[in-house]
Amino acid sequence: MNVKRHDQRQPGVSPAASAGGAQRAWVLWRYWLLREFKTRYAGSVLGLAWAFVQPLASLAIFYVLFGLILAVRVPGLAATNGYLLHLLAGLAIWLPFTDAIGRGVGSLAAYEDFLRKQPMPAEILPAVSVGGSLLVLGIGYGLLLVLSIGQGVGPYVSWVWLPLLVLAQIVLTFGLTLVLSMAHFLWRDVGSVVGFALQLGFYLTPIVYPLAQVPERFHSWFLLNPVACLVLVVQSVVLHMPVPLGTTWALVAWVVLLGGGGWWFFRSMKPVLGEAL
Numbered sequence: 488m489n490v491k492r493h494d495q496r497q498p499g500v501s502p503a504a505s506a507g508g509a510q511r512a513w514v515l516w517r518y519w520l521l522r523e524f525k526t527r528y529a530g531s532v533l534g535l536a537w538a539f540v541q542p543l544a545s546l547a548i549f550y551v552l553f554g555l556i557l558a559v560r561v562p563g564l565a566a567t568n569g570y571l572l573h574l575l576a577g578l579a580i581w582l583p584f585t586d587a588i589g590r591g592v593g594s595l596a597a598y599e600d601f602l603r604k605q606p607m608p609a610e611i612l613p614a615v616s617v618g619g620s621l622l623v624l625g626i627g628y629g630l631l632l633v634l635s636i637g638q639g640v641g642p643y644v645s646w647v648w649l650p651l652l653v654l655a656q657i658v659l660t661f662g663l664t665l666v667l668s669m670a671h672f673l674w675r676d677v678g679s680v681v682g683f684a685l686q687l688g689f690y691l692t693p694i695v696y697p698l699a700q701v702p703e704r705f706h707s708w709f710l711l712n713p714v715a716c717l718v719l720v721v722q723s724v725v726l727h728m729p730v731p732l733g734t735t736w737a738l739v740a741w742v743v744l745l746g747g748g749g750w751w752f753f754r755s756m757k758p759v760l761g762e763a764l
Contacts, residue, residue, distance in 0.1 A: 662749025
């Protein structure tokens with residue numbers, strides 16, 4: 488009996504590892520995801536409409552600033568308003584990524600008391616943060632494809648790769664969220680570092696500027712940025728823009744490293760999490 492009570496305090500040694508654990512985890516994830524949406528938009532006048540308003544507002548602000556005032560153009564993109572498509576291709580990836588990371592990094596710390604009292608697979612909480620960003624992701628990609636067709640860019644055969652790229656983004660984001668949520672729970676400074684890193688990362692990713700405006704000798708540095716790799720590949724697939732040599736393979740490596748490594752790190756640190764609780 489003592490052993491059983493000990494396991495209940497260990498979120499990492501949860502029933503998810505037993506037969507039927509995956510089904511229980513799926514039910515819990517759906518429950519917490521629905522709860523996340525209700526909490527996020529509770530009390531707001533526009534409610535779920537904010538999921539559309541926020542991405543469109545970001546797109547409008549950056550387009551006016553960089554596309555109209557600074558007159559940034561995208562070389563090689565044959566479209567009447569190519570910069571708008573280039574900007575949207577980047578934001579369609581960046582906005583759901585930051586939404587998931589921003590909410591996921593503090594997910595374990597926010598529900599520390601709950602985890603202490605109610606044993607459940609702790610990875611459900613970071614997974615809910617990623618799931619909550621899927622609506623923004625779907626809106627971004629949907630708007631990108633519609634505007635691309637409206638501008639006469641596509642549809643291309645290369646678009647068949649988009650589902651795989653969306654899956655790559657989910658795996659990459661989930662793996663990184665697992666690492667950051669656990670790290671923040673153990674070392675609370677991580678949350679502040681992540682906030683600064685996201686601000687810096689936005690301008691180190693070719694979203695508001697095309698890669699062609701960056702000196703070529705620096706192009707290989709973007710391979711060290713997993714989100715930049717994903718943005719460049721999506722721009723190549725959707726808009727038929729050139730992608731630096733090795734970017735696709737770098738993206739594959741990042742997905743494996745952050746997806747598999749994030750899962751391994753989280754599972755490895757679960758006993759420490761259980762002791763902290």
